[in-house]
Amino acid sequence: MPIEVVAALLLRGEKFLACQRSAHKARGLLWEFVGGKVEPGETKTQALVRECQEELGVTVSVGRPVLELTHAYPDLTIHLTLFAASLTGEEPQRLEHADLRWMTWQEAQSYPFCPADQEILAQLGQIGPFGKG
Template sequence: MMTKVTCALIEQYGRVLITQRSEAMPLALLWEFPGGKVEEGETEEACLVREIQEELNLNITPTKRLTPVVQTYGDKTIELIPFLCQYNGGTISLAEHRSYQWVFPQDLPHFDWCPADIPIMQEFIALMGGRTSQTP
């Protein structure tokens, strides 16, 4: 049984938002791009907007779908579907995660990532071309 999960690469001022899983979550304390499970009858984009609002209190717009990653964790398999997202406002309030950071693309490899997020992080870095700054 494959579970569809979306994740958001939210960019602002040349940085991207990453979140650290809490001690209570599976894959505790690993870093990931925030997101969540797609519910029955929900589009990937609608799922992402809802999950980011619920988990982080942010308003986003998904703008570009990147390459999905299929990853098996024990007895479950997920399809992690990443989207580049525009940040539209809101102040981060962590509902589930332990912490968060805004990170320059070239600094992403220094974090301890959930396995499914690693290819997404690598695609994002390639897409950004090692870009280090951008005007707001």
């Protein structure tokens, strides 16, 4: 049974927020979209709000789902839902990640992303919300 995971597509102009995983975590130092596991009794929206608060110290307004995918890692299988989300005021802080960076889709191509997030980037390159330029 896949683990339910949520992630936020936070946009600022032509850039989105990418987070670098801590070195001591699985897939350490790879880049990803902010988010995490849905806890028992939580909706996906509640989980995303909680994860953004825990990981970035921000409050987000969660919009529509952008895409969903299932990805099998060697140690677990996840069902990931990426939501459009927006910051409600605070600037993201690096509370749990090695680094945070606003990057364009094109810039992201030169960063090592987690495999599931690579799939997201590939799909976003085809469907938007930003073009390949």
